[in-house]
Structure formats: structure tokens, C-alpha cells
């Protein structure tokens with residue numbers, strides 16, 4: 001009998017890549033998604049890659065009655081991976097209540113529906129943004145979390161605090177919070193990838209859309225940071241490496257290997273690259289020149305963020321193995337594939 005995993009936000013960028021890895025690891029998947037920042041077309045793309053179309057339920061997790069009804073219909077699921085959240089940093093600054101309501105109501109309703117229906121394993125999509133401006137690098141899970149600059153980031157930090165209280169009050173319930181650094185790249189098939197609504201906030205999709213002629217030029221937000229070339233450093237990780245870590249985390253809970261009822265793991269490569277490193281690698285990989293201009297800093301950006309990957313290596317026996325050029329070439333292949341289709 002295959003174990004069933006409910007994936008909220010499973011039509012999204014990281015969610016869909018994780019659904020593929022779950023299917024390829026012989027899990028049955030049910031996707032819950034409100035399609036606010038994704039498309040149902042992702043389901044046929046998942047089928048093209050795996051031959052399987054996962055069950056899909058369009059659901060707004062802010063609706064507690066509907067959420068509980070759906071979870072009751074799937075009460076024999078073994079666990080939940082919770083991706084569903086708004087994630088645009090800039091938009092969250094302009095519309096904080098939209099972010100607190102959506103991201104926290106969705107989490108609370110999911111946890112309550114799981115608890116009521118006896119689904120006691122939970123994987124949370126968190127972010128390195130909970131570390132704020134790190135005082136120690138590389139960042140370990142023991143680094144104290146700080147109030148993130150953006151409401152988006154704070155919904156991740158508050159969510160982890162809710163998980164801490166909930167797992168303490170409900171010993172039958174186990175959770176793993178996965179703190180992503182900077183996910184980029186796309187599935188090797190070129191059939192799924194990042195699909196930002198509107199103007200991309202993140203560096204990689206902005207680069208590929210500039211190279212595809214959709215954006216006129218990339219603005220590099222500042223080159224006066226205390227780094228080797230003045231541009232900020234981030235720990236970019238291939239989305240497929242990230243997806244594989246989710247499957248390992250699910251198996252850890254299903255096999256009851258967790259050491260505490262709430263665990264945290266950084267998901268990064270441990271290697272930091274600057275914005276100019278990414279641009280230069282893109283130009284080399286695509287043998288093209290990217291149109292960019294150095295402008296002023298973006299509020300909230302920190303100079304450097306990169307992960308210590310020891311805990312995930314030691315406890316999950318997982319480490320990222322895809323390199324920056326592979327991340328970039330897969331992003332570019334997806335962008336080209338996307339444009340050919342439209």
C-alpha cells in the first residue's frame with residue numbers, strides 16, 4: 001500500500017518539483033492549491049515527466065470548513081508537506097495583512113485539520129530569512145533567529161514559533177522545518193520551472209526574462225556591500241536538490257527517526273555566490289551578454305547569507321550536489337521552453 005502525502009501549494013515552483021520526487025519514490029500525492037500563484041497546467045507537466053497525474057483539489061486553506069472537509073476525506077494520509085504561502089517579499093511590505101492572513105490562517109487551518117483527522121507528520125517550507133542579518137557565517141541551525149525585515153519573512157518565523165508551541169502541546173505530532181536558502185533552477189526535462197506572476201522579485205527569473213527579451217535590463221541592487229565584488233552573496237541551491245531533501249524528511253518522520261518533535265534543517269549548498277558571479281556564470285553558460293545596470297541597494301537585502309550544511313548531512317544523509325552552472329543552464333532551458341510554448 002503506497003503512503004499518501006498531501007502537498008499544499010503543490011502546483012507551485014518548489015511544490016511541483018517535490019511532487020515529482022515523491023511520485024518517483026512511489027508515494028501517492030494529493031495536491032491542494034488555490035492557484036493564486038500557479039496554474040493547473042502544472043498537473044499535465046507532472047504527468048509528462050512521471051506518467052502520473054496526482055489528485056488535485058482547488059482549495060483556499062483560509063477556509064477552515066472546506067479544509068477540514070478535504071482532510072477528513074484524506075484522513076489516511078501519512079503526512080503533509082506545506083508549501084502554500086504567498087512569497088513575494090516586496091508585496092508583503094506593501095500588503096502585510098494579506099501575507100499574515102494568508103500564510104498564517106493557511107498554516108493554522110492545516111495543522112488543525114491534521115490534528116482532528118489524525119495526520120501527525122508535517123514538513124514546513126521555511127526560509128533562511130528567519131535568520132535576519134546573520135552575525136555568524138556559515139549559518140547553522142543554532143544561529144539565533146531574528147525578526148526578518150519583511151512581513152513575508154516574519155510569517156515564516158512566526159510559523160516556526162506556532163509549530164514549536166503546537167508540537168510541545170501535542171506529542172503525537174511531529175514536524176520538520178526546512179529552511180531554504182536561495183532555490184533556483186528547473187527540472188532537467190525543461191517541462192516545469194519557476195513561473196513568477198508579473199515582474200519577478202527574485203534574481204534568477206529576472207535574469208532569464210532579461211535574456212529572453214521580456215525585460216529590458218537587470219537592475220543589480222547595489223555593489224557597495226562588504227563582499228569580494230561589492231554585490232551581495234547568497235547560497236543558491238538547485239530546486240531538484242531541494243525537492244529530494246523533502247522526500248528524505250518525509251521518510252524520516254514516517255520511520256519515526258526524528259529526535260525531537262520539531263526539527264530544523266538548513267537546505268543550502270554551503271557555497272556563497274555574489275550577484276556578479278551569477279551574472280558572469282549566466283553569460284558563460286549561455287555564451288551571451290546580459291544587459292544589466294548597477295543601481296542602488298534594495299531595502300532589506302543583507303550582505304551575505306550562506307548555510308552550514310552539516311546537520312542535514314549528518315542527520316538526513318543529504319547534501320546538495322548540483323553546481324551553479326547546472327542551476328543556471330536548467331533555468332535558461334526552462335525559460336526558452338516556456339517562450340517556445342507561448
Ligand code: WQD
Nearest residue numbers: 087127129201202203204206219220221232234275298301
Ligand atoms: C538575491 C540577490 C538581490 C533581483 C528571497 C527571500 C527568500 C527566498 C528567496 C522567496 C540579492 C539581488 C535580485 C534583482 C538584484 N524566498 N537582486 N536584482 O532576497 O536573497 O531571498 O527570495 O522566494 O526567503 O528572502 O533572493 O533572488 O530576491 O535576491 O540585484 O532584480 O539578487 O539584491 O542580493 P533573496 P533574490
